[in-house]
Amino acid sequence: MLKNQYAFFDGKFVRIEEAKVSIMTHALNYGTGCFEGIRAYWNDEEQQLYIFRLAEHYVRLHNSCRILLIDLPYTVEQLGDLTVELLRREGFREDTYIRPLAYKSQEGIGVRLRGVTDTFSMFAIPFGKYIDKEEGAKACVSSWRRIYDTALPARAKCTGAYINSALCKTEAEINGFDEAIVLTRGGSISEGSAENFFMVRDGVLTTPSITSDILEGITRDTVMQLARDELHIPVRERTIDRTELYVCEEAFFCGTGVQVAAIASIDHRPVGTGRIGPITQQIREMYFDIVRGKVPKYKHWCTPVYESRAPMIPAGEMPARVAVDM
Ligand code: PY5
Numbered sequence: 587m588l589k590n591q592y593a594f595f596d597g598k599f600v601r602i603e604e605a606k607v608s609i610m611t612h613a614l615n616y617g618t619g620c621f622e623g624i625r626a627y628w629n630d631e632e633q634q635l636y637i638f639r640l641a642e643h644y645v646r647l648h649n650s651c652r653i654l655l656i657d658l659p660y661t662v663e664q665l666g667d668l669t670v671e672l673l674r675r676e677g678f679r680e681d682t683y684i685r686p687l688a689y690k691s692q693e694g695i696g697v698r699l700r701g702v703t704d705t706f707s708m709f710a711i712p713f714g715k716y717i718d719k720e721e722g723a724k725a726c727v728s729s730w731r732r733i734y735d736t737a738l739p740a741r742a743k744c745t746g747a748y749i750n751s752a753l754c755k756t757e758a759e760i761n762g763f764d765e766a767i768v769l770t771r772g773g774s775i776s777e778g779s780a781e782n783f784f785m786v787r788d789g790v791l792t793t794p795s796i797t798s799d800i801l802e803g804i805t806r807d808t809v810m811q812l813a814r815d816e817l818h819i820p821v822r823e824r825t826i827d828r829t830e831l832y833v834c835e836e837a838f839f840c841g842t843g844v845q846v847a848a849i850a851s852i853d854h855r856p857v858g859t860g861r862i863g864p865i866t867q868q869i870r871e872m873y874f875d876i877v878r879g880k881v882p883k884y885k886h887w888c889t890p891v892y893e894s895r896a897p898m899i900p901a902g903e904m905p906a907r908v909a910v911d912m
Contacts, residue, residue: 621650722848812869
């Protein structure tokens with residue numbers, strides 16, 4: 587298998603072995619980083635690698651950085667260009683996962699967000715499925731609760747917050763499930779450990795609102811648009827009770843990593859028929875075609891890597907530091 591060879595680190599492209607941090611790094615000690623997870627899909631017919639909704643991921647990274655007071659010295663467009671450039675250098679011709687990270691790089695002691703140096707790094711690796719059972723995951727309601735906005739905001743995709751995800755996912759796996767559904771402090775549905783949650787109730791595609799301590803998912807947004815514009819079914823963002831999980835017709839997770847993964851059972855109770863439902867199935871099929879750049883109407887969501895979109899940046903050279911206009 588082709589492995590990754592490069593990273594973007596401290597303002598330049600370096601070999602992956604050189605992208606190392608000190609044990610004194612702020613982000614390593616306190617979890618003070620923000621990251622993204624972006625996928626690129628290989629289209630064999632076109633011999634092209636397409637990055638899915640690149641700009642949206644970097645808009646979100648900027649928002650996360652605003653919450654954590656991280657100075658991200660690149661615009662959304664520059665971050666996109668750096669990503670294209672990294673993938674070109676790697677030369678991947680297969681599905682790929684990209685991990686940008688903006689973090690507090692100061693070396694020393696002291697928990698605060700202001701007056702601490704920041705940096706940005708990125709690497710990419712070949713990547714297939716996230717949940718093996720994409721056609722029917724066994725889910726449980728976690729005994730853990732989702733982090734909440736007034737303590738540790740889920741809206742900011744920050745590294746430290748993923749302890750909550752790891753606790754939920756680990757408990758689910760130890761108990762023989764594939765994935766966890768996590769409740770808010772108030773006891774309504776929030777999301778999965780690292781993916782958003784949807785259910786179908788009375789024909790309405792329903793998902794927790796963005797004020798339910800969720801990460802505002804880009805796949806979630808994609809799914810809602812497809813349901814409205816292509817399937818012409820009603821979509822609602824609202825509070826979801828736990829017991830609705832036991833009576834809904836269909837349920838699925840979605841996210842960059844998990845893509846669109848049907849939920850076969852929740853707390854050992856079959857969801858609907860226990861098989862992938864018609865709405866979930868249609869959304870999955872559309873999603874996989876769209877991300878691979880096979881649907882002209884949605885091709886604007888797909889950034890080609892192997893074309894002349896991004897300027898080549900010579901090794902070691904840092905793009906101009908440009909103030910972020912927001
Ligand atoms: N909710 C959480 C907590 C997430 O971590 C993610 C993404 C999502 C929802 C879905 O967001 P999006 O659709 O924008 O990807 N999780 C990362 C991913 O790459 C993985 C984090 C370990 O899917």
